[in-house]
Amino acid sequence: MTKHIYIYSPSSAIRDKAAFRRGVKRLQALGHEVEIDEAALSVHQRFAGDDATRLASIARAAASGADIALIARGGYGLTRILDAIPYKAIAKAIGRGTEFVGLSDFTALQSALLAKTGAVSWAGPAVGEDFGAEGGADDIMEACFDDLLSGQGEGTGWRMPARDAELKFKPVHGATLWGGNLCVLTSLLGTPYFPQVEKGVLFIEDVNEHPYRVERMLDQLRMAGVLARQRAIVFGQFTGMRKVPGYDRGFGFESVVDRLRHLLKVPVLTGLPFGHVPTKILLPVGAQVELAADGRDVFMVWGHRHAHDHHDHA
Structure with a gap:
């Protein structure tokens, strides 16, 4: 082929x-x-x-x-x-x-x-x-x-960390998948290049960012009303994250996720195999997806995609 x-x-x-x-x-x-x-x-x-x-x-x-x-x-x-x-x-x-x-x-x-x-x-x-x-x-x-x-890829699945075993959320149907690198995405907020996605599935990842910087970017999106308008927030891989020894005192990635879950009614999922890591899946940005979980196992499906499956409303 x-x-x-x-x-x-x-x-x-x-x-x-x-x-x-x-x-x-x-x-x-x-x-x-x-x-x-x-x-x-x-x-x-x-x-x-x-x-x-x-x-x-x-x-x-x-x-x-x-x-x-x-x-x-x-x-x-x-x-x-x-x-x-x-x-x-x-x-x-x-x-x-x-x-x-x-x-x-x-x-x-x-x-x-x-x-x-x-x-x-x-x-x-x-x-x-x-x-x-x-x-x-x-x-x-x-x-x-x-x-x-x-043309065979119709979805993906992954297992959330053990600490998320009790996480429950209603299946999501027909939501627009969007997102990517958190720092780049946040820099577009307030510009014509930031997608105005309502009731979507937002996935994020980043590399070499301190936990407080990740939280600050998420708070910017949250206070702008972006996060509450989604059906789900999905964390990919946040690699190279550097905590300051003796200063952060337990404040790390999990603290950021836990606080976001406390502040949002939207489900916040973790463990998506995407980011600056060798093992990465491919994700159709802008496609309609279904999202569901069985315990820690999460499934995201977008179905068979044809080359002409986009909507040109430029």
């Missing part, structure tokens, strides 16, 4: 070229036709080329006719060009069957695309950190990616 994968760099410059090369080779070894954007390895300050260069690469990805448009890496760079990205061209490409996949800084493009067009994109792997991982690509991540390529 050979697929055409277009690799481009819309955010930070590729610093780990070895990982990038490993990722490209891995995708080729899986039998895919890999096309690398002409500016993928460009460098301008901390970015993969200046703003105009990266905007042009996004436009080329949309025009590529590829099955998958896959980011080389995340980092930082998309929020500064959100007011110039060709959203209608991307939505049309998605309508023709190109799936846009990425994570981290890519949350900015995904959120803006959803806000502007309603088109569905995928929270998923990047070339370098995932397919090019030094110890080899993660089997579950590759299986989920393969499900997307073959």
Whole structure:
């Protein structure tokens, strides 16, 4: 099942070229036709080329006719060009069957695309950190990616931590899945690029953030009324979280989650296998999902997705 994968760099410059090369080779070894954007390895300050260069690469990805448009890496760079990205061209490409996949800084493009067009994109792997991982690509991540390529993926499931064994919530039906990196998402609040999703399922993840910073961002979303309007909040992986020894005194990730549960009537779930971790599932941002639990086992289903399943109301 050979697929055409277009690799481009819309955010930070590729610093780990070895990982990038490993990722490209891995995708080729899986039998895919890999096309690398002409500016993928460009460098301008901390970015993969200046703003105009990266905007042009996004436009080329949309025009590529590829099955998958896959980011080389995340980092930082998309929020500064959100007011110039060709959203209608991307939505049309998605309508023709190109799936846009990425994570981290890519949350900015995904959120803006959803806000502007309603088109569905995928929270998923990047070339370098995932397919090019030094110890080899993660089997579950590759299986989920393969499900997307073959059109077989119709949902996912995971087991919440033991401390959440007693958590009960009513099944959620027909809710819009949205979210991504918490820091990037919060930075869009109050802009035209923040999705106005009512009664959705919001998933979040982050990396290298102190617990109090995570809480502060969540409080910003909470006080803006965003969290209370959802049907469920789903925590992915919060990795590299650094507590201050002798200062936080027991205040950590679990404290943040417990307080949020106390303040919200909305169910707050944890353990979603997504974030800056090797084992990550792929999630259709903007799709309608069902969410239910059996004890600690959570199931999220989006059904069979066709290339034309988006609503272009741009």
